[in-house]
Amino acid sequence: MDLDTVRTFVAAADTGRFQEAAAELAVTQQAVSKRIAALERSLGVRLFTRTPRGAELTIDGQAFLPHARELLRVAERATASVRTGRRPLRVDIIASRGAASGLMRAFHQAHPDVELDVLMLLDIDTAVAAIRSGEIDASFRAVAAPGRPLPEDIESVRVLDEPLQLLTGPAHALAGARSVPLAGLAGHRIWMPGIVPGTEWAAYYEDLVAEFGLTIEATGPNFGSDALLDTVADTPALATFIGQHTRLVWPAGHGLRRIPVTGPTPVYPHSLLWHRDNPHPALPTLRAHLAATTAAPGAGGTWAPTWVRPR
Numbered sequence: 001m002d003l004d005t006v007r008t009f010v011a012a013a014d015t016g017r018f019q020e021a022a023a024e025l026a027v028t029q030q031a032v033s034k035r036i037a038a039l040e041r042s043l044g045v046r047l048f049t050r051t052p053r054g055a056e057l058t059i060d061g062q063a064f065l066p067h068a069r070e071l072l073r074v075a076e077r078a079t080a081s082v083r084t085g086r087r088p089l090r091v092d093i094i095a096s097r098g099a100a101s102g103l104m105r106a107f108h109q110a111h112p113d114v115e116l117d118v119l120m121l122l123d124i125d126t127a128v129a130a131i132r133s134g135e136i137d138a139s140f141r142a143v144a145a146p147g148r149p150l151p152e153d154i155e156s157v158r159v160l161d162e163p164l165q166l167l168t169g170p171a172h173a174l175a176g177a178r179s180v181p182l183a184g185l186a187g188h189r190i191w192m193p194g195i196v197p198g199t200e201w202a203a204y205y206e207d208l209v210a211e212f213g214l215t216i217e218a219t220g221p222n223f224g225s226d227a228l229l230d231t232v233a234d235t236p237a238l239a240t241f242i243g244q245h246t247r248l249v250w251p252a253g254h255g256l257r258r259i260p261v262t263g264p265t266p267v268y269p270h271s272l273l274w275h276r277d278n279p280h281p282a283l284p285t286l287r288a289h290l291a292a293t294t295a296a297p298g299a300g301g302t303w304a305p306t307w308v309r310p311r
Contacts (some may be wrong), residue, residue, distance in 0.1 A: 001042065002039075003071070003072070003075055004035060005038055017054040018036070036048060047061035088115040088116055088117040089115065089116055089137050090119060090135070091286070092136050092138070093120060094120055094122075097225065097248060098246055099160060099162045100270060101118075103160065106289075110293075114282045114285060123199055124199070127273065128151065131273060131274060131275050132151065134278075137280050140271070142201065142204055142270065142271065155273070156271045156272065158269055158308070159272050159291075161269055162245050162270060163243075163265045164242070164267065165242050166240075167259075170233070170254075174257075179261070180259050181261075181263040183263070185261070188214075189238050190217065190239055191218075191228075192218055193218055193220050193221065193228065203307075204268060216241075243268055266303045267304050271309065274287075
């Protein structure tokens with residue numbers, strides 16, 4: 001059903017005159033008459049009766065009027081849901097407990113007036129496709145892994161270097177250390193079942209292993225962070241890497257240790273990605289907030305893969 005004819009019908013019903021409806025809609029009276037006639041043909045009923053006082057609704061017109069109003073309200077809500085500035089800012093944070101989640105929580109606290117939709121997409125290809133299609137407005141990623149350059153219409157800025165920490169159980173050989181040099185981890189078993197081949201974080205850890213001679217095992221099913229914590233707590237031979245800003249809670253009996261890694265400190269580079277033509281008015285606000293509240297990446301004494309983009 002053509003919404004212009006429905007809108008014209010409602011205007012004529014409200015004003016009671018085709019001439020006044022035409023003035024309200026900025027069309028000719030003839031156009032109003034043609035639209036009403038087309039709607040009547042479509043419905044197979046008469047909607048108005050012409051009288052000396054103007055146009056009066058027939059019984060069928062009275063029955064159709066509330067539904068016509070609802071059609072226009074639904075159409076307005078549908079338009080508003082995608083209208084720039086009136087729909088939520090949609091941002092991919094990969095995981096609910098990671099650093100990107102913390103960055104977006106801080107943004108929400110600083111800008112509670114900005115409505116947000118937070119999504120969690122697994123791989124960078126899915127995220128980039130969602131950005132290009134307009135499904136999301138931005139994504140936090142590590143870019144750009146070797147051989148996987150970003151499309152030319154995708155912009156990125158490095159917003160946070162997150163230091164890695166070693167997570168051990170209480171019986172691990174390094175559990176009592178206040179810090180551990182990165183080279184000192186050679187020979188220790190580091191278990192990370194959440195590494196997914198082909199992802200940007202898999203590329204990151206491959207480079208870390210190659211440069212410092214570490215042993216990272218990704219064997220076994222990934223049952224999530226709770227199962228990982230249980231295993232590390234109970235197995236003295238295993239440790240794992242965890243981001244400094246990753247929020248985890250474990251039972252008091254686990255006695256887990258978060259140990260800073262130094263000399264150099266490996267940092268995971270978080271970048272914000274967006275489409276260069278994205279017009280959402282809250283996107284510049286998010287970018288300005290991140291620039292003002294996060295430390296400049298690339299600090300001395302840190303390590304990141306050579307393929308990581310500078311700020």
